[in-house]
Amino acid sequence: MSKPIIAVTMRIHGKQYVVNQDYIDAFQEAGAICLLLVPQGKKELEILLDGVDGICIPGGMDVDPSRYNQSNRQSDPIESEIDQLDLDVLDIAKEREIPVFGICRGLQIINVAWGGTLIQDLPKDLIDHTFSSKNNQRDKGHPIQIETVGTLFLLFGHETEVNTYHHQGIDRLGEGLKVVARAPDGMIEAIEAPNVIAVQWHPERMAEHRLFEYFVNMCRKNG
Ligand SMILES: [Mn+2]
Numbered sequence: 001m002s003k004p005i006i007a008v009t010m011r012i013h014g015k016q017y018v019v020n021q022d023y024i025d026a027f028q029e030a031g032a033i034c035l036l037l038v039p040q041g042k043k044e045l046e047i048l049l050d051g052v053d054g055i056c057i058p059g060g061m062d063v064d065p066s067r068y069n070q071s072n073r074q075s076d077p078i079e080s081e082i083d084q085l086d087l088d089v090l091d092i093a094k095e096r097e098i099p100v101f102g103i104c105r106g107l108q109i110i111n112v113a114w115g116g117t118l119i120q121d122l123p124k125d126l127i128d129h130t131f132s133s134k135n136n137q138r139d140k141g142h143p144i145q146i147e148t149v150g151t152l153f154l155l156f157g158h159e160t161e162v163n164t165y166h167h168q169g170i171d172r173l174g175e176g177l178k179v180v181a182r183a184p185d186g187m188i189e190a191i192e193a194p195n196v197i198a199v200q201w202h203p204e205r206m207a208e209h210r211l212f213e214y215f216v217n218m219c220r221k222n223g
Contacts, residue, residue: 004053004219006032006101009086011060012039012079022204023058023103030209030216039081042088049092054099054219057086057106059202062168065120068112074121075168087113093195101215102198104166107191110198114174122167126185132163138205139163144189150180151197152190155210162189162201169200 006027010017017038024034035052037045049055062075064083072078086106090113093100102110108118122129132141141164146153170188173179181190181199189200203211 001031001220003031003033004216005035005051006054006056006216006219007035007037007049007052007089008056008058009037009082009089011058012082020058020204022202023056026204026209026212027056027216030212032216032219037085037089039085042092045085045088046092049089049096049098052098054101054215055089055093056215057090057100057102057109057198058204059104059106059165061105062120063105063109063112063118065118067109068117070117070120072120075118083109097195099215099218100196100198101211102191102196103204104200104202107198107200108166108168108170110196111170111174111177111191114177114193116170116174116177117172119169119171122169122187127164127183127187129164129166129169129183129187132202133165137163139207141165141201142183144181144183144201146181146190147179150178150192151214152180152192152199155214162199162203163205164200165202166200 010019061077061079064078065075086109127142177191177193179188180192191198
C-alpha cells in the first residue's frame with residue numbers, strides 16, 4: 001500500500017523554522033510521509049503541493065486579528081508570515097479538494113479562512129482551557145460532547161476527554177463549517193466540513209492516535 005504524503009506547515013521560533021516532533025512521529029507511525037512547508041510565495045507553494053495527499057495545519061501562535069477585521073485584544077504572539085503560509089496553503093487545499101487536518105491554532109485559522117472570527121482571550125470562569133499546559137497533563141483537560149453526525153462520533157462516540165492548551169477559540173463560525181464537539185462551557189472543540197477535520201485540543205500529545213490513523217487513511221483513498 002502506497003504511503004500518502006502529508007504536508008505540514010512550519011512555525012517560527014526566533015530565526016528558526018520549527019515543527020514539533022510529536023506531529024511528525026504521529027503521522028509517520030500512521031503510515032504517512034511528511035513534507036514540511038516554510039513561508040514562501042503562493043506560486044511556489046502550489047508547485048510543492050502537487051502530488052500532496054493531505055495537509056496538516058498544526059498548533060502555533062495566535063492568528064493576527066486583522067485577518068478577521070478586528071483590532072488586537074490580547075492576541076500574542078502573532079507572526080504574519082506564518083498566517084500567510086497557512087492561509088495560502090488552505091486556499092490551495094480548498095481549490096484542489098485536498099484533505100485538511102487542523103490542530104489547535106490549525107482549527108482557529110481554518111475558521112478564519114472560512115470567514116469566521118476568534119475569541120481573542122477566553123474567560124477562565126467555567127473551564128480553564130489552559131489547564132493542561134499548567135499541569136503537564138497530556139491526556140486530561142476537560143470532557144467534550146460529540147455530535148452524532150460526522151467523523152469524530154465514529155471515532156470516539158458521544159463523549160471523550162481531551163487535553164486543553166488554548167487561550168483562544170472560535171467565536172463566529174466560518175461559513176460551511178459544522179460544529180461536531182463542544183466542551184461543557186460551550187467552547188467549540190471540533191469542526192468538520194467536506195475534506196476538513198479540525199480539533200481544538202492536541203491529539204499528537206495524547207497516548208492514542210485514532211485521529212492521525214483516520215486522517216492518513218482518508219488521504220490514502222484520495223490519492
Ligand atoms: Mn479546551
